Amino acid sequence: MQVLESLLDNFKTELNSIQKIADLLNLKSKYIGKQGPLADVMKNIKDATPEEKRTLGSKANELKNTIEALVSAKMLELETEEINQSLLKNKVDFSLTDTVLDKGLQAAGLHPVTIIQQEIEDIFISMGFEVLDGPHIEDEFHNFEALNIPATHPARDMQDTFWFADKKHLLRTHTSTIQVRGMKERKPPFRFVGPGKVFRCERTDASHEMVFHQLEGMMVGENVSVGNLIYFMKTLLTEIFKKEVEVRLRPGFFPFVEPGFELDIKCLICGGKGCSVCKHVGWVELLPCGMVHPNVLKAGGIDPEKNNGFAFGLGLDRLVMMRYGIDDIRHLHSGDLRFNSQFKTF
Numbered sequence: 069m070q071v072l073e074s075l076l077d078n079f080k081t082e083l084n085s086i087q088k089i090a091d092l093l094n095l096k097s098k099y100i101g102k103q104g105p106l107a108d109v110m111k112n113i114k115d116a117t118p119e120e121k122r123t124l125g126s127k128a129n130e131l132k133n134t135i136e137a138l139v140s141a142k143m144l145e146l147e148t149e150e151i152n153q154s155l156l157k158n159k160v161d162f163s164l165t166d167t168v169l170d171k172g173l174q175a176a177g178l179h180p181v182t183i184i185q186q187e188i189e190d191i192f193i194s195m196g197f198e199v200l201d202g203p204h205i206e207d208e209f210h211n212f213e214a215l216n217i218p219a220t221h222p223a224r225d226m227q228d229t230f231w232f233a234d235k236k237h238l239l240r241t242h243t244s245t246i247q248v249r250g251m252k253e254r255k256p257p258f259r260f261v262g263p264g265k266v267f268r269c270e271r272t273d274a275s276h277e278m279v280f281h282q283l284e285g286m287m288v289g290e291n292v293s294v295g296n297l298i299y300f301m302k303t304l305l306t307e308i309f310k311k312e313v314e315v316r317l318r319p320g321f322f323p324f325v326e327p328g329f330e331l332d333i334k335c336l337i338c339g340g341k342g343c344s345v346c347k348h349v350g351w352v353e354l355l356p357c358g359m360v361h362p363n364v365l366k367a368g369g370i371d372p373e374k375n376n377g378f379a380f381g382l383g384l385d386r387l388v389m390m391r392y393g394i395d396d397i398r399h400l401h402s403g404d405l406r407f408n409s410q411f412k413t414f
């Protein structure tokens with residue numbers, strides 16, 4: 069009992085001088101660890117009378133709880149202190165921007181594709197979607213097979229693929245690869261988007277580039293319908309363009325969706341009259357989408373009898389062009405600072 073009585077005072081004195089998290093942890097184990105005085109008392113308790121056992125036991129317990137609480141409080145204090153110190157050390161002086169600009173240095177900015185991508189991610193996050201990432205270098209399984217495109221399927225020719233010399237690896241031709249990875253890693257219901265660069269060996273023109281950007285979307289659950297798909301697409305487009313945009317749905321073929329659609333929007337550059345962006349038809353193909361094919365669900369480890377879903381692949385470059393009135397996609401990767409510096413966000 070004597071040991072116990074002086075224990076707390078000694079502990080408090082030592083605690084007061086502690087300044088590092090590591091020292092605190094050592095102190096904690098010194099007092100309430102396996103070799104500590106409390107453990108000693110508990111080891112010797114068998115020699116005590118039942119009455120003594122009870123008082124000693126409860127006193128020891130109470131002490132242990134008090135010490136633990138004091139350690140936690142001190143830990144919080146030290147951690148907060150650590151964070152404050154690091155904030156002080158790494159602080160950013162925002163007022164410097166003006167000074168830097170005065171000296172003729174340029175402020176950095178985000179690429180317009182990044183701006184749009186982050187905006188769309190935020191819209192989807194607000195609608196309960198996760199944001200996933202995936203590798204640029206893929207294999208046949210993730211880019212084709214799991215998406216219901218077997219080796220002999222003519223649809224493989226639809227996408228001109230950059231193959232690696234080993235003939236096994238490729239640069240992903242679409243972000244649908246992220247669907248495959250996303251499905252395998254989760255159980256329904258789920259919804260996610262996956263943005264990123266995609267690569268196709270194509271002739272370039274005002275609306276085609278070899279490297280461009282897509283944002284894949286997928287929602288899987290028990291009663292997902294075309295109605296859900298249309299709802300999310302309309303909400304998205306209204307948010308992006310800050311106005312009602314005219315859309316039309318046409319049947320579209322993609323091996324990984326059934327039924328598949330092409331969602332077009334009325335060209336925002338020419339208002340439907342016809343220009344180089346809309347190839348003089350007044351409408352821009354914006355968003356292929358559809359209901360996920362049962363074979364694709366199966367490849368992703370999902371039972372198509374119980375679940376279904378929708379998927380879409382949004383082309384980000386076209387959206388950027390519509391938003392900022394850019395009439396040639398090749399500007400986006402030109403690296404021309406006169407172009408890039410128009411999108412400064414700071």
Ligand code: PHE
Pocket residue numbers: 241242243244282322325328356357358379380381
């Ligand atoms: N992956 C398709 C493409 O890039 C787009 C798509 C995604 C179509 C999802 C339907 C559903 O061509």
